[in-house]
Amino acid sequence: MRARRWRALLWLGPSLLLIAGVVFYPAVALVRSSLGRYSVTGLFQGSVGVANYARLLEQPALSTVLVNTATWVTAVVGVTVAVSLALAQLLHQDFPGRTLVRWALIVPWAASLIMTSKLFVWIYDYYFGVLNHLLTSVGVLSRPIDWLGDDATVMGAMIAVGIFVSLPFTTYVLLAGLAGIPGEVYEAARVDGASAWTTYRLVTLPLLQPALLVAVVLNVIYVFNSFPIVWTLNDRNPGFAHDTMITYMYKIAFKSALRDVGLAAALGVVNVALILLAVFAYLKTIRWDDGAPAAGRA
Amino acid sequence: MRQRLRTLFVLTAAVGLALVACNRGSGPALTVVIAEYSKDHTRAFWQNLAEQYTKQGGPKVDLRIIDWNSIDQQVSTMIQNNQPPDVLNLNSFSSYARDGLLYPADDVVSPNTRDDFLDAFARGGQYQGKLYGLPILSSARAFFYNRELFERAGIAAPPKTWDEFVETAKKVQALDAGIVGYALPLGPEEAQAEWSIWMWNGGGDWKAGDAWAINSEPNVRTLGFLADLANRHRVTQVNPGRTNRTDGAFQLFKDGKVGMVMGFSPLAKQLDAEGKVKYGVAEMPTTQPRAITLGVEDYLMAFKKKDNREAVKKFLDLYYQPDNITKWITAEGFLPVTKSGLERMRANAALTPYLDALPNARLVPTTDPAWDRVKLDVQQNIGLAVQPGGNPKEVLDQLQRNAVAAAAAR
16 A cells, blocks of 8 residues: 555656646745845845735725726636637538638637737837728728827727637637537437527537636636736836736836835735635636536536 | 666656756856847857857856846846846946945956046946946937938928927928827837936936936926927827837838937947938937937946856956957947947947047936936836826926935835
8 A cells, every 4th residue: 555655656756846846836935025125136135024015005006907907807808708609619610611710710829929919019000000001091090099009099909919819729628618519419409499599508508618617717817917918018108007917016026116026026926816816706606616507517 | 666666767867867957057157147239249249258268268158148128037036046147237237236246346357457448437337436337338329310301391400409409390290191200209118218318408417416306497397398399399209108219219210200319329220221211310409508418338247256256357358358349349339338449449430420429428327226216217107298188297206206215215
């Protein structure tokens, strides 16, 4: 018995070491940093207890950034999932060229986020951008809009890019979910005379729930933690008016007058707590653990 | 049994390899961190210098070329982890000197090297009377104008005063719907540079004596003037408070859409290479008896570490050999920081306007450790003043309050 346990540990060892190294150690280091005071240069100057957390609450920009983050995450994940449901349904059908379309959908996912963001910076550009050119030449706009410089449009412009890059992954997760639904249930629905919409609502959606769950939870985490899009599209704007918690954290550490690693680390800890809380709340509301809809767990 | 032996073997091998990998990093190699000034020249030059150094009997060099966007973060991380580099290149130094991390210059460069520094740059590297920030290269801003647009607008010469400047900008702006009179970049990338030039030519300064004077009366007037350019005269590009330098103002100028911009020698190099825009270079328009330009000095600094002084000294003296430093500065399109370099670069006529401007160029107060915060604060906030409805006085008052607080804090 003991020998078996040893052998198991031997095999698990490398991955346990890996987890300790890349998950556990950074987490401990983050918490430790959040309790320290650092010079502008990054030099450790002693421990300050929870003072960094208290200072975090006094930051005037915090409420704006929190609202931005909530908007960013809900809008990107919400629209992404809705559009992906439709896209997955489409790609689930058999039609000529389906393989090609499926491959094409991977492209925005495979491209580097920084590159995609830079590309959109130029698409949105006031003077050179394709978008303004297109909209003014067909007469939708009478004059160009500074998409990334106008307070009214920055967040929307960023959300659009966020959705664009999140669609592939989400669609594929849902597509896999659709592929896992057995054909008999649809046959049964047809025999019962259900309309297409009723079938979708009462058969497909409930059976898709496990995949939907994965898609939403992973997307919430990815989108919340997304740095390159907000950073790249918002880099021209002064202050914190359009930052999310992640870019705010980076600015606190390196790009604002605060220039404070300890304060940024405290925000980092808060970010982890927030994301765990959000995921937990989501799982609670869909009653993931106490007898979720039986069909969904089939 | 055999299986277990094999497992044991694999594990031992893995641990062994890991140890070997660790060991390579902790050798006596000299860690040199250099900012990437250009993709083409930076690595090539420093790689070569490192090889030369090792060949002359120095230790191996662990050379790290880091782009400007992430260098602050990476250096901060190195220092947090107690693994500072031996030699670091950056645009600030005084906070590092204040934190007691650096060797004073006398410890790490020979007297010959030290005496060769141009006086202004040697002064710009001092913290509390001692030289810590060794000048690595410099640049000076100049006023660029588009000759073709000037001709079309019937403008004979570049403006010398601010009134002339406004008139000129209006004429250029009126040429065509897509044409901009003056490209004003007050977005976060380099706002402090643009602001410094206008501020000095408006008669103000960052400090009065030892105290910060960001919200002085001339400065409020100057920022009001810039806000008027944007919102009253409407002679700038859209949202100047939200335009960065490189991909905003310079890009527009390179595309021939802009009448005037504050440029520097690397921009001239790019314009020459592209050959699309015919441009002229002049002095800044000013309200002062004499036009003032901004000089920018970047630094090399040597970190105090156990037993590294001799190795660092050898490396720095090698860089400051006139052949080496001039070769690099020329390749990157920047300006000299040494007397010998200034002489050598005189041969290039294209550089004359910048070299002439260099002795009169003013530097931002990098010698004050509070500057590292003030600079970031200005970058992040001054743009707000030139947005519609922005309040220049309020913005400057806030910057001043923060600067005073930063100077008081440690």
